[in-house]
Amino acid sequence: MNELFDPDWGFSTLGIRAAEPRTENGEHSASVSLTSSYVFGSAAEAAAVFQGKAPGYIYSRFTNPTVEAFERRLAAMEGGESCVATASGMAAILTLCLSVLNMGDHIVASRGLFGSTINLFNNILERFGLSVSYVDMTDVAAWDAAMQDNTRLLFVETPSNPLVELADIAAIAEVAHRRGALLCVDNCFLTPVLQQPLKLGADFVIHSATKYLDGQGRCVGGAIVGDAQRVGKDVFGFMRTAGPCMSPFNAWVFLKGLETLSVRMKAHCENSRALAEWLEEQPAITRVFYPGLSSHPQHVLAQRQQSGYGAIVSFELDGGRDAAWKLIDSTRMISITANLGDTRTTITHPATTTHGRITAEARAAAGITEGLVRIAVGLEDIADIQADLARGLV
Numbered sequence: 488m489n490e491l492f493d494p495d496w497g498f499s500t501l502g503i504r505a506a507e508p509r510t511e512n513g514e515h516s517a518s519v520s521l522t523s524s525y526v527f528g529s530a531a532e533a534a535a536v537f538q539g540k541a542p543g544y545i546y547s548r549f550t551n552p553t554v555e556a557f558e559r560r561l562a563a564m565e566g567g568e569s570c571v572a573t574a575s576g577m578a579a580i581l582t583l584c585l586s587v588l589n590m591g592d593h594i595v596a597s598r599g600l601f602g603s604t605i606n607l608f609n610n611i612l613e614r615f616g617l618s619v620s621y622v623d624m625t626d627v628a629a630w631d632a633a634m635q636d637n638t639r640l641l642f643v644e645t646p647s648n649p650l651v652e653l654a655d656i657a658a659i660a661e662v663a664h665r666r667g668a669l670l671c672v673d674n675c676f677l678t679p680v681l682q683q684p685l686k687l688g689a690d691f692v693i694h695s696a697t698k699y700l701d702g703q704g705r706c707v708g709g710a711i712v713g714d715a716q717r718v719g720k721d722v723f724g725f726m727r728t729a730g731p732c733m734s735p736f737n738a739w740v741f742l743k744g745l746e747t748l749s750v751r752m753k754a755h756c757e758n759s760r761a762l763a764e765w766l767e768e769q770p771a772i773t774r775v776f777y778p779g780l781s782s783h784p785q786h787v788l789a790q791r792q793q794s795g796y797g798a799i800v801s802f803e804l805d806g807g808r809d810a811a812w813k814l815i816d817s818t819r820m821i822s823i824t825a826n827l828g829d830t831r832t833t834i835t836h837p838a839t840t841t842h843g844r845i846t847a848e849a850r851a852a853a854g855i856t857e858g859l860v861r862i863a864v865g866l867e868d869i870a871d872i873q874a875d876l877a878r879g880l881v
């Protein structure tokens with residue numbers, strides 16, 4: 488492992504050069520260490536490594552050189568001391584909760600969370616004696632008001648899906664710490680290239696590496712980033728025993744993904760901004776949601792907290808569900824899928840897919856109307872994305 492990297496390097500350099508794994512063979516591009524276990528030269532050496540008295544790898548559920556390289560590089564990019572890679576983004580959230588929470592603890596979370604996260608909190612963690620309150624993420628006073636004596640974790644996803652509302656990370660971190668709780672930010676939508684929650688006061692960052700870290704829709708994985716004690720010792724200790732670890736092959740794909748993350752995120756942002764501005768000019772569209780537009784109610788917060796606006800653009804069509812479905816069905820290139828973080832642009836109708844199983848009242852409260860369409864903007868030529876959408880807008 489090449490330990491010689493400067494944590495002050497820019498994102499492109501860190502993504503390409505930080506923690507580059509290199510064996511004695513001197514390979515230039517990272518190789519993948521596909522082995523479940525490691526051998527020792529002697530009984531004494533095995534004993535020393537098992538007792539932690541000598542460095543070395545034992546078993547890939549505990550540590551693996553390729554997984555470790557991905558963890559160190561992502562930690563460097565997020566400005567964290569430690570990172571633990573997991574089998575999926577959901578495994579990262581579960582691992583974090585089971586590492587830092589105890590029976591009877593309370594979580595305060597933003598209302599618009601990823602559907603599986605809400606399911607995990609409400610239908611699984613509650614069975615083990617944890618409770619959750621949901622708040623309007625944009626309202627700092629609401630976070631404060633939801634705090635209880637047993638609140639241990641605040642959990643937020645910013646920007647939210649699909650309306651790209653923002654939470655003020657620094658203000659919510661202050662609420663958490665004043666009340667003796669910890670803040671976790673799901674940074675999946677922006678990646679460290681566009682937002683670094685730890686530097687704004689968050690204690691943990693969660694990733695679904697499945698999205699932009701991979702960037703080409705190949706592998707499922709996740710990660711938790713934070714300090715050397717809570718993540719490096721507590722979360723790692725849970726992970727190595729409970730076993731929701733990342734496969735070395737997937738770690739290699741993500742490690743290569745990090746090499747192009749900076750340039751990809753910039754290109755995603757450029758396409759998204761151009762698309763959002765173009766959508767705002769279309770007569771059939773009544774409203775466009777994108778933090779990069781000056782019409783976005785939190786545009787100023789986005790400028791302060793983020794170094795780019797991300798690649799999720801949502802908009803409302805005049806004609807309700809009929810118009811939304813007609814637009815979606817008129818596309819020939821854009822993929823009809825709820826996935827995101829891919830080179831390929833995707834389109835989805837939140838009211839009947841990602842948010843189809845909540846009640847109509849809950850949907851209305853969340854601002855998810857029948858005319859709402861969400862685009863996760865990919866890296867195709869912007870003219871082709873626009874042409875594909877224009878067909879259904881007439």
Ligand SMILES: *Cc1c(COP(=O)(O)O)cnc(C)c1O
Pocket residue numbers: 575576577578601603604644673675676694695696697698707708709
């Ligand atoms: C996809 C996603 C997750 C879950 O990640 P998986 O890798 O699918 O388990 C969590 N949070 C957000 C914001 C996501 O988009």
